[in-house]
Structures are given as C-alpha cells and as structure tokens.
Amino acid sequence: MNSNAVGKLTSTPGQTVGPFYGYALPFAKDRELLAPGSPGSIRLQGTVYDGAGHPIPDAILEIWQADADGKVPHRTGSLVRDGYTFTGFGRSAVGNTGVFTFTTVNPGPTEEGAAPFIAVAVFARGLMNRLFTRVYLPEDEEALAKDPLLSSLDPDRRRTLIAHRDPDGGLSWDIRLQGDGETVFLDFSSAEGASK
C-alpha cells in the first residue's frame, strides 16, 4: 500500500471536521473529566478566535492530560463517565460565542521538575486539519523557564501557551487561530512531507 522509499507507510491526510459534527462527536459529560464542584476540580475555559478576532462558533476541542500526581491515566470509560474514574480525556464543542469549558484537575508534572501542561487538539469548520497545542499551568516559573518547547519560543509567542489563573482557581486560556497573538501550534512530525 502507501509505501515510500524508506519502507514506512505514508500517513492518511486529515480533512476538516466540517460543520456537522454536533450530533456525532459530543457525548454526555464530555467536558467533565471530574464532576463540577468535586474536590480538586477546576474550570479550564476560553474562547476560540479567528483571524479577524471574531469568536468561532463551530470549533471542537479535546484535552488529554496527566492526573494531579502527574501520572498518565490508562483508564477507559471517557464516553460513559461514572463520576469517579479520571480518564484524562475530555472533549468540548464551543458554544455559539466560541467558548469552551472543561472541568478537570491541575495536572501534576509527569517528570521531576517538568512544567505541567495539558495537551490540546483543535478542530473547526474551515480548519483543514486538526491542530495540536499545549496549555501550561502558570505557577512554576522555574519549570516553565526550563521547558524545552517554551524556551524555544519568542516571549510574545511563548505567552500564548500559558494559562491565566483566575481568582477562583480556574484556568483561562484563549486560542487564536490566526493574527495578533496567534497561538503556537505544534508539529510533531519529523520526516514526513510538509503541510503548510
């Protein structure tokens, strides 16, 4: 099948999630990694903006994260939340004002001294392929300063990946697909063909 010169398979192209995922991808309690209000729970909230600074009403986000102790969850059951099992995965379609909301925990560092972050995938109508990014917790400045990704970025780009801590303990973090304050999106591929 899709072999290339080095004997590896070439990956299948992505395509836009389109406008009609709304009856397919959302599921009950999809954005509640923990029950809202439960001990240790926080809100992660933000708005997805386009290049004109307008909220995007048809985007859907996924988060994937370690638990409060920095352990990577290996538990099934995200699609049928039992209210107790932390699976580390959540999905939130934005509302018609472009706002997404998750209830989760502050992830712990997955390694000693590492800066804790939540992995994020962004999908939207008009977005040809999913985008990966990260949202870092703002507190541990020493760890943030040593983070390999953050330290490879200019200060004005770096700040797009760091959440703001709200007075109530929640995290605020917006996504800008384009323009002023454009969020840093990540390319994990090494050898494959360009996508620009």
Added chain:
Amino acid sequence: MPEEINLDVFNADPITEDVSDEATEAAPKTHAPAVHALDTAAESQADLSAEMKAIGEAYAQALKGGAPAETQPRLDYAPYRSSVLRHPTKDLHHADPETIELYSPAFGHMDVHALEADLTIGHNGEPLGERIVVSGRVLDGDGRPVTGQLVEIWQANSAGRYIHKRDQHPAPLDPNFTGVGRCITGADGSYSFTTIKPGAYPWKNHLNAWRPAHIHFSLFGQEFTQRIVTQMYFPGDQLFPLDPIYQSIVDQDARDRLVATYNHEQTKPEWALAYNWDIVLTGSKRTWTENEALGAGGDENE
C-alpha cells in the same frame, strides 16, 4: 448507540451566525431549488476551479523542481473560503512530544457497544438508500495495527441530508437513519461499519458547490500525536475536481489515500456492497513495550 432521531437535540443545536458558506438556513424550505435562493453575487464554480487549477499547477511545478510531495491538506487553501481566517499564518512549531503526548486516551468496550457499528439498526425500520459495509484497518506509520482504539464516524443520509439544524437543504431526513457510528478496533487494527451510502450535498462555498459523498472518520492512535479527523470518499466521484475540501490536498497520491476501494469479493449477495479503506496514522515516537506491540488494549485487560 444508534438511537431514534432525537429532535430535541436536533432542535437545540444552536444556529451560529456564520453560515454563509455552508449548507445553510438560507436554503429554501420548500421544493424550490431554484433561482431565488441563489446569491447572484456568489462566485461561480469556474472562478473556483480556476483558482484550484492555478494552485495545482504551481504544486506540479514545485514537484518538478524537487520539492517533497505533500501528504497532508494545506491549512492555507483559499478556495475553501472558510479557511481564509481560520488557518495559522505562522509555521507550525516543531516540538518533540513529551510524556502525556506519547500516550493516548484509552477507550474500550465499556465505552462503545458492538451494535454502534451498524448504522442501519436501532430505528423502527430500514433506512433508505444503498446498504454498504465499510471496513479496513487502522495502522501506524510502521505498519503496526492500532488495536483497541476508538473509531467514530458520521455522515449524511442517502439523500445528502445531515441531522443537523444547520443542514436545511431541501432533501428529506430519514426517520430510520441517524448517521452516527462508533467501534473499537480489533487485535489486527480492523474496523467495520454497516451503513448507507451517503448522498452528495450542496453547500455555500460558491454558487453550485456540492460536496462529493463522504463519511467523516475520527481516529485515535496509541499516541495523542496520532489523533486525526478525516473524510473517506467513494471511488470515481465526478465531484472530486470541483470540491475545494478534497482539492486542499494538492497531491494526487495523497488524495487517493482518502478514497475507498470497492470490493466485490466482500460484497454480500442480496445484502450490501463492500468498500475497503485503510487508515495510516503518523509514525509513533515512543518505544513500545512488548505487551503493547502484541496489541489488545482497552478494558479487556484491566
């Protein structure tokens, strides 16, 4: 789980303000496919086709000049008008995936019932249209099967209509078809859905814009970096050269990777046509343990 069409959910779905470029509320509510619905200012297919042709020719030229083949869609592909303000203008930043990104959320048979792979059941009657079985394997870039992982699909019905408030083009809903399915891949990475061949449908990217028939696929790998959402197409569709979403993949070999193959051997007499489509995720970055390499994830092992 296949469900009755839930009109509460259907009606509760918010209509968003920016619908000008999609199948839309502006479409006529009655049987009037005609002129009054058409925006005289809309761009023609010829305009769009000329733009797409120019991009294709520039890519062919670049290939001749030794540029590498592109394997993914262009994020910046202006003929898909909705992409203009929704693509990053800065290069994606190369990053080495870190711990959490080297693992994937786990899904299993707790999450998905086996019957969810059959989109033709769970209603009061049989859906209308051409019954098909779409099957294949999910593999990683090294050819290893992606086992015990979640596959989600959604699609229009045979008339080209989605159960979505924003799709109001004058084609009928089918009370016996919702168009949503899920499954968990087998030990060999295999998946199989029984469904109805979706119809083409109009959208508002430009005047007389029609999407080729397709099924949306959402896939997880063994690492979060392998996450992908894409669309599967059917062989020989006459709309391919006209569709900016398909054409956003400028490389023909790459486009072909989204097109299923008809399989007469697997076609079931008096029952369903068979299509095959394998999905290859990006290569994995993590060194797998032997246990993982053998496969069998999910809750069966917990």
